[in-house]
Every structure is written in C-alpha cells, then in structure tokens.
Amino acid sequence: MSHSDGIELPPIDELLHEPARLRLLVLLSVVKRADFTYLLNLSGMSKGNLSVQINKLGDARMVKIDKSFQGNRPRTMYELTAQGRKALRAYKKNMRAILAALPD
C-alpha cells in the first residue's frame, strides 16, 4: 500500500487555526468595529499577545486597522474585512467537514 495515497482533508487555514487569532476574528465578526481596549477586555488576552496577533491578522488583510486620536489619546479601531469574513466562513466549513468525518 503506497503512502502517497494520503487521505485528503479540507485545507485548514493556519493563520486562523490558532486560538487567540480565531477568538479575535470571531469577536470582530459579531460587531461592526472595536478598539484595542475593548478587544483586550473581551478576549482576555494580554496586551502583548493581542498586539502581536491582531497585527498578524492586519498584515494578512483579514482585519482593517484604523489609527486615530480621541483627544490626546491614540485610538486604534479594528474591523473584519471582507477577506477576513470569507476566510472565517471557509474555516468554519472546512472544520465542520473534518469533525463530521470523525468517528464517535
């Protein structure tokens, strides 16, 4: 039996397949947009981790990053892009297919 005939599973987006990033995308998928402090409170992540993960999502154009000032305070708003929403939908579909193939 050849090992080259591997079982084909739906592809898993590795950028999304990480708990912190997935949590951020899910949170952003249910609101229009949110700032750094709000995501920090709702995700329960540390500032450093949030900063790293949200910027990775920003670099992948899954999250739109909008920097501005509110009075003297810098404020960064984050919004899920159409690309991010599409990727999240595909991830859900693929994970569902993989989990459905699992024996009980």
Next chain:
Amino acid sequence: MGAIENRVYRAYWNDGLLDVFAAVGVLAIGISWSFDFIVGGAITPALLVPLWGPFRQRFIEPRLGTVEFSEKRERTNRSRLLLLILLGIGAFALVVSLYVLRDRLALDPAVSLIAGLPALLLAIPAAFTAMLIATGRFLVYATLLVIAGGVGAISGWEPGPILVTAGIPILLIASTVLARFFRNNPVASGEQE
C-alpha cells in the same frame, strides 16, 4: 443575531452606568413629586439623556473600550428605543392625567391606587430595558417598582415617597455594579502595538 453577538452585547451594558442613570431618574422624579413639582417627571429624562454620551465616554470607554455594533443590531435598537420612548410618554401622560384628575374621580378605591401608578408605570420601561439590553438586573428594578407601587398605594403613601422608596435600593444595586466595574477595569494605560 447569534449567541456570541448577544453575549458581547450584554457585556457592553454590564458596567452599571445605565443602572445608575435609571436610579437617579427614579429618585429625581420621586423627589420632585414629593415637592408637588410634577413637571420634574418630564424634566428629569430631558436632563439625563444628554448626559449619557459624555458620561459613558468619560468614565466607561477608557476602561471598557469602544465598540460599534452591527447595522442590524443598531436598527433593532432604534426601533425598540422608539417604542420605549412612546411607552414612556404614554405612561407619563396617563399618570399625570390621573394624578391631576384624582379629586374628580368618583371611585375611592381607584383614588387610593393612583398613588402607586407612577411606580407601576415606570416598571414597564424598566422591564422593557431588561429585554432591550438582555440583562436581568432591570427586571429586579421593575419588580422593586411594582412592590413599592403596590405596597405604597395600599398603605396610602403619595407617589413621591413611593418612587423614592423604590429608587434607593435601585441606586444601591446600581452603585455596587458600577463600583465593581471600576474595580475590575482600571483605565487602560495605552495601546501596545
């Protein structure tokens, strides 16, 4: 709207500021009625509503952050809020009419129960708010208003003291929720990016 969206939305209202505004509103209306200043019932919301945004921006957002909800949620809120305002105006007009006309009403038992009506009618928007923001605390406030309204009317109290009696425990609960929020959510020291 999904379960996660509902949870996120409910968390948005868990700071206690709205509770404090509601308590101050009930107390202010009660105190103004105690001094026969019935118009205070209309002035109080008119004074509190414009303060809501600046207070939230000044005291809550630096701790909780800022969020904008989906268009669908905003639309649902606008229509529910409009209904709440209409309900409030209707309830207030009914209460003022009954209060002003109470001496002309022929039925004595009805006259004695009229004193409890403002509290009972304020319980309606409180229950409606509980549904609007999906929090059980406002159901507790509605229950307190109903109890104060019923017991106060049977005991022969005036509307003002009844509302003050209901407003004090609401303010205590609201202050506790707000204090807990302040304790658990210090002002964010800045973003790290």
